[in-house]
Amino acid sequence: MILPIVAFGDPVLKKEAEEIDANFADLSQLISDMFETMYQAKGVGLAAPQIGKSIRLFIVDGSPFADDPDDEPDPKAKGIENFKKVFINPIIEEQAGAEWAFQEGCLSIPGIRENVSRKERILVSYYDERWQLKEEWFEGYAARIIQHEYDHVEGILFTDHLSPLKKKLLLKRLGNISQGAISVDYKMSFPSAKKNRKP
């Protein structure tokens, strides 16, 4: 089932999400709905707060970042073609390497992309969908996607990393997103949408 993606401005996106345990109701259905929702919206990651659930869960599939076989190999894309994963109660244990900037976007903030600097490598502990505890290093785009999604369960959006000036310049567009005054080709829920507004 495709779930509506919560738009910028909804308080659930600013909340620190709660851990869950193995008794969490209908978790495998929720995970499968989140994958369906993410693929339909052509995202590479989706965190539970983005579908209105304030829990520490996110999913990723970085395959759209995989190298085109005709292009020069991109070292940041290493391993990304098999990067479909579920992260439950994740913790970023360590960060390493240099900061690098990349234009990030977010399914909750359609149409806006801005440079965000993040560390090159991270060590993450998390439970997978079978509740196996894992601890793994990730780098490049994989580390980038995890850091963006991890921010979501902490109540942080990529726009929170921008300079005050950048934020000011985006204010109007962000307001339009909250009100649903945008065109987007996937299902969303807008916190400040006016009732009965004509399309």
Ligand code: NI
């Ligand atoms: Ni996002």
